[in-house]
Amino acid sequence: MQGTFKIGDKAVYPAQGVTEIMGIESRDICGNQEIFYVLKVLDTQKRIMVPVSKVSSVGLREVIGGPDVSNVYEVLREKQRPIDTQTWNRRFRKYVEKIKSGSLFDVAEVLRDLSLARTEKPLSCREREMLEMARRLLVKELSIAENSDEENVTGKLTDIFGADPEPANKA
Numbered sequence: 001m002q003g004t005f006k007i008g009d010k011a012v013y014p015a016q017g018v019t020e021i022m023g024i025e026s027r028d029i030c031g032n033q034e035i036f037y038v039l040k041v042l043d044t045q046k047r048i049m050v051p052v053s054k055v056s057s058v059g060l061r062e063v064i065g066g067p068d069v070s071n072v073y074e075v076l077r078e079k080q081r082p083i084d085t086q087t088w089n090r091r092f093r094k095y096v097e098k099i100k101s102g103s104l105f106d107v108a109e110v111l112r113d114l115s116l117a118r119t120e121k122p123l124s125c126r127e128r129e130m131l132e133m134a135r136r137l138l139v140k141e142l143s144i145a146e147n148s149d150e151e152n153v154t155g156k157l158t159d160i161f162g163a164d165p166e167p168a169n170k171a
Contacts, residue, residue: 004055012061095134
């Protein structure tokens, strides 16, 4: 992936979401010239600089395309999940690792598992926040991948999981 993005491209930065390449800059770091992608996170307007040489190691990747979109929806529709007897904080750490992986399939698993879990018992505050983060990351990337609006993707998720009982920050 190194060096494959150009200004205006969309890219996914793990745990931050979809970004836009706003610039490509050269900076002097300790006497060495380093080329950076200047990213703007679409949801938060946060700016991130990623050295071109570190694109793979930080997990910066292209937005998913075609067949992967339907595969993500297949992951979301899977209703069979193993019974997890771990404490909520161990499950939470596992979810954090999946979110940080940068894989939209892992993010979809987090959304699916937490959405199914909330039908069985109340989620902890941190689990509700993780559910909301997974939903936000998924909606943004799928809307771009499908060339659709976020409301359309949100509607598809509602069809799969039902409406959210309440936002995470109101609990």
